[in-house]
Amino acid sequence: MINEKLNLIIERKSKSLEAIFDAIPVGLMLVDENLVVDRVNNAIRRMIGKDFKYIISNSIGDALSCKIAIGKRCGEGDCCNICPLKTNIAKVFNTSQAIEEYEFESETFFREKGAKLWFSLTIKPVIVDERNHVVVCLNDITDRKLAEEKLAESMELKQQFISTVSHELRTPLTAIREGLNIVLEGVAGRLRKKQREFLLLAKRNVDRLSTLINDVLDFQKLDSGRMRFDFAYSDMAVTIKEAAETMTLMANKAKVEMSLNIDPQIGAALFDHNRIIQVLTNLLSNAVKFTPAGGKVSLSAFQQNDIISIAVSDSGMGIPKDDISKIFERFYRVKRPGKEIAGTGLGLPIVAQIISRHEGTISVESELNKGTTFTITLPQKGPHDLPVPDKVKDEILEKTIS
Numbered sequence: 001m002i003n004e005k006l007n008l009i010i011e012r013k014s015k016s017l018e019a020i021f022d023a024i025p026v027g028l029m030l031v032d033e034n035l036v037v038d039r040v041n042n043a044i045r046r047m048i049g050k051d052f053k054y055i056i057s058n059s060i061g062d063a064l065s066c067k068i069a070i071g072k073r074c075g076e077g078d079c080c081n082i083c084p085l086k087t088n089i090a091k092v093f094n095t096s097q098a099i100e101e102y103e104f105e106s107e108t109f110f111r112e113k114g115a116k117l118w119f120s121l122t123i124k125p126v127i128v129d130e131r132n133h134v135v136v137c138l139n140d141i142t143d144r145k146l147a148e149e150k151l152a153e154s155m156e157l158k159q160q161f162i163s164t165v166s167h168e169l170r171t172p173l174t175a176i177r178e179g180l181n182i183v184l185e186g187v188a189g190r191l192r193k194k195q196r197e198f199l200l201l202a203k204r205n206v207d208r209l210s211t212l213i214n215d216v217l218d219f220q221k222l223d224s225g226r227m228r229f230d231f232a233y234s235d236m237a238v239t240i241k242e243a244a245e246t247m248t249l250m251a252n253k254a255k256v257e258m259s260l261n262i263d264p265q266i267g268a269a270l271f272d273h274n275r276i277i278q279v280l281t282n283l284l285s286n287a288v289k290f291t292p293a294g295g296k297v298s299l300s301a302f303q304q305n306d307i308i309s310i311a312v313s314d315s316g317m318g319i320p321k322d323d324i325s326k327i328f329e330r331f332y333r334v335k336r337p338g339k340e341i342a343g344t345g346l347g348l349p350i351v352a353q354i355i356s357r358h359e360g361t362i363s364v365e366s367e368l369n370k371g372t373t374f375t376i377t378l379p380q381k382g383p384h385d386l387p388v389p390d391k392v393k394d395e396i397l398e399k400t401i402s
């Protein structure tokens, strides 16, 4: 009596487990060590388009209508030794370690017009009826992969379009600027005051446009990884001073006092001189731009444990708390009603990309109407992934320092 009840309970349990197995929307197969399919769920049956009786007790190749398996036994085809399904199942049997979400492309399964299909594969070892098995979870992810490919293609097209347009704009713009300069210098005759004013206005706008175009081109190149970096050992203090000198005129014009405090011990480091100048002039121009006349900007740098820290501080307008996390986003500019300050919103994204390529960091602290400090850190020995062996790097560094 008790036995009968027990059997009934077990039978009911196993039926509900079967129902759950069948209802799972992801393809599941139970495969034994001979690559023979023991069980599959409904999702696999729908995926393959065959009835259970043509799937169960067959090899996985036959069950999945693998083209290579036709006329040959599964595993005996010319390229069966590189079949992602077979090799991964074998790996799991050999190591007893699961494989999670391995993605692969196949044109041999299901035979449909030879179209390529993408699958995500998860394989887990299990013991069923006291024998080693694996549960193979097969997910058709072709739609997702095609959508990703299309997205990548359209992103590439967009980038190409922006680059081409920017390049095409740059050449005539240079000619316009040269023309304006020649006329402004009086080469084409004396200018009246009003004529000069209008030409200066035109020149300011041409300059703004060319800054925007150069920023867009630089950002595109950095973002797509196409920007070439020239890493070389040189004296970081010299680079910092050069950047400060470049910005002196702008600071003087804005009546902002600029001070420099560079630790003479910094010495040589492995970095791209021109790109770090670009970073520092960007940060300094922001500091000057967003600091009212009479304010101060300071540039300081020191080195500790092979890390160079450079800080650009100002006593300016500061950045509202809510905006701080967004200022590194492309084209983001803090709204400052009543104050029209020129810019593209691409300076900081460019800075962040260059610093990241150096494997450095950038951080910002700011208080509204008190000032802002941007701090960057750079590893003295440059990024890890440079094709210069570490030992050689160290030797060069020592030579340069001594």
Ligand SMILES: Nc1ncnc2c1ncn2[C@@H]1O[C@H](COP(=O)(O)OP(=O)(O)O)[C@@H](O)[C@H]1O
Residues within 6 Å of the ligand: 282, 286, 287, 290, 314, 316, 317, 318, 319, 327, 332, 333, 334, 335, 342, 343, 344, 345, 346, 347, 348, 349, 372
């Ligand atoms: N030193 C600073 N003080 C105040 N605000 C700053 C400072 N640096 C950057 N910002 C804010 O971050 C925004 C983004 O900077 P950036 O990408 O260089 O663009 P842009 O200088 O072209 O406006 C600026 O518009 C400004 O609002």
Ligand SMILES: [Mg+2]
Residues within 6 Å of the ligand: 282, 285, 286, 343, 345, 347, 348
């Ligand atoms: Mg800027």
